[in-house]
Amino acid sequence: MTYPFQLEFEEVLPGFNIGPNQSKPTPLYPTAMCVINEQPQIPLKDRVIQDSQAWDITFYWRVWGVVSNAITPDHWDCNIYLLRLDKPGVWSKTQPLAYSVATPGPDDYMKQITVPPSNTAGGVPLGVYKLHTSVDLIGTGIYPVTMVGEGPVMKFYKP
Numbered sequence: 001m002t003y004p005f006q007l008e009f010e011e012v013l014p015g016f017n018i019g020p021n022q023s024k025p026t027p028l029y030p031t032a033m034c035v036i037n038e039q040p041q042i043p044l045k046d047r048v049i050q051d052s053q054a055w056d057i058t059f060y061w062r063v064w065g066v067v068s069n070a071i072t073p074d075h076w077d078c079n080i081y082l083l084r085l086d087k088p089g090v091w092s093k094t095q096p097l098a099y100s101v102a103t104p105g106p107d108d109y110m111k112q113i114t115v116p117p118s119n120t121a122g123g124v125p126l127g128v129y130k131l132h133t134s135v136d137l138i139g140t141g142i143y144p145v146t147m148v149g150e151g152p153v154m155k156f157y158k159p
């Protein structure tokens with residue numbers, strides 16, 4: 001089972017559009033989005049993660065428009081932020097994704113970020129968190145292009 005949530009975007013560049021990745025069914029995923037997956041998947045439990053389980057977030061979006069093929073930014077940064085609710089703290093992870101210049105476009109993007117289990121190095125410490133994500137286009141030189149998403153409350157625990 002997966003847990004999808006929407007990415008809201010702001011692009012201030014005329015002729016540069018962001019929307020749904022066409023590899024996902026349109027009615028279920030009507031806009032740019034993120035999906036949480038638990039590994040291994042346990043039905044309806046993607047927001048409660050045992051300390052021995054890895055998990056991932058997959059980002060999906062599409063870019064099109066006359067300007068999208070004319071600019072040459074460096075890359076996209078896909079970011080995960082977990083704001084700790086049971087005591088102060090923030091956990092985060094960022095991974096880059098190359099900017100594609102397909103002529104004439106549009107370009108579908110997908111980036112999966114896998115997070116190791118809590119009981120290993122790099123995992124999320126046990127606790128209760130609120131998930132936030134962002135995607136930033138880096139190196140446009142002129143205009144900011146960004147997307148943000150607000151995910152669910154998640155709990156990482158030792159059974």
